[in-house]
Amino acid sequence: MSSMNSERTDGPAVALVDCTSFYASCERVFNPKLADKPVVVLSNNDGIVVAASKEAKAKGFVLGTPFFEIEERVRAGEAYAFSSNYTLYGDLSRRVMETLSLFSPDMEIYSIDEAFLNLRGVTPPERFDAYGREIQRTVRRWTGIPVSVGIGETKALAKIAQHIAKKSPKTGGVLNLAGSPYREQALARTPVEDVWGVGWRFAKFLHRQGILTALDLSRAEDSWVKKHMTVVGLRLVRELRGEPCISMDMAPSPKQQICVSRSFGKLITSRREMDEAVAEYTSRAAEKLRRQHSAAGAVMVFLMTNRFRDEPQYSDSTVIELPVPSDCTQELIRYATAGIGRLFRTGYRFNKAGVVLTGLVPDTEVQLDLFDTKDREGSRRLMRALDEVNTRLGAGTLRYAAAGTIQRWRTKFKRRSPRYSTRWDELPVAGM
DNA sequence: TCTGGGGTCCTAGGACCC
């Protein structure tokens, strides 16, 4: 029995755990020299800054900055810069998530570096803060990754709490707003553009309406919100008031579309190189497709020139429907190449292309076409063998000739750190 | 001149996320 004079209600609460500057922290795990140093991590092709340690941010390195604009400062030793090493980040993410799963039976992995935990089983609510700190300590000790933790009655409030925890040192990276008298204060000090689900477009609109903070937004009228921000906005506003509307997604469903697109390491002008790149991207997409046991009903391909350059621009896309959904790489390459044939124009310098597999269905439910003469069982065995070899001996061990061998257009990663945790030949060396 | 009404399905485009 709860005591008579207690006003608190032991309602639902969720924690949001977010890895601090995740990619930069990953680089530090196997390279202790980098501790407390400014570290930035670059996107594919060493294009822009996608992660920066707080030391790097303090020195004025800003997310989204093209690398060429900061290259000089990096050479001068103002920061350590790394190409993206997704193999390493993926592996460390898995370790973090495994650790987190011990703290709640209900966890939603929200992104590579974030997870929501249902705290239903953690009572009384006075324990939330200590529990958050225990999560933080454990993840740090077991994986080497620093995290911040926000707790609230809803996911949106947990996001607000985490946002404040990350920024204000005196919280030590953990803030609980569930059942807290500071909730309103927290909403009042959160600019509306920092609210989860408010992007730059709605932020601009809300500012014009005089809605400047999360608190203002939480007090907006339902019908007005629904009219201007659809039901998505309404759900968000209710969450800010402490009413759970966005449920936890514990078992992610298979993806509805699979996309592989990349900028080239050098501009492409020839049809042959474009065909190679698209064949390569299609192979990667087909691997993802088979990993989730789906088949694709349609292939979309697109290509584009570099919009930042002052030269003739062209971009287009096209969709090819398959007669029968397929997960077979060579068949998908054939359709993708046919699509590129429709789109390709000489006289342009192409910067990027991509392949999107859509109309996905479970591979067990493929509707066979009466006139389909293809040996489906044979190609299925071939794909299984291909995937097995590539899993065992490393990605790209077996590839399609259509993707080319020299691949001068391949994305550049000049500053990649070793894949310490997943490659025997790139293990870290201790001592010496 | 005046051309129903309601339901469903699909797609393109917009908004958002990390």
Added chain:
DNA sequence: TCTGGGGTCCTAGGACCC
């Protein structure tokens, strides 16, 4: 020389059906 990649959800509007 050099500017990322991969997703989701919702809505409006058109096609189509009775």
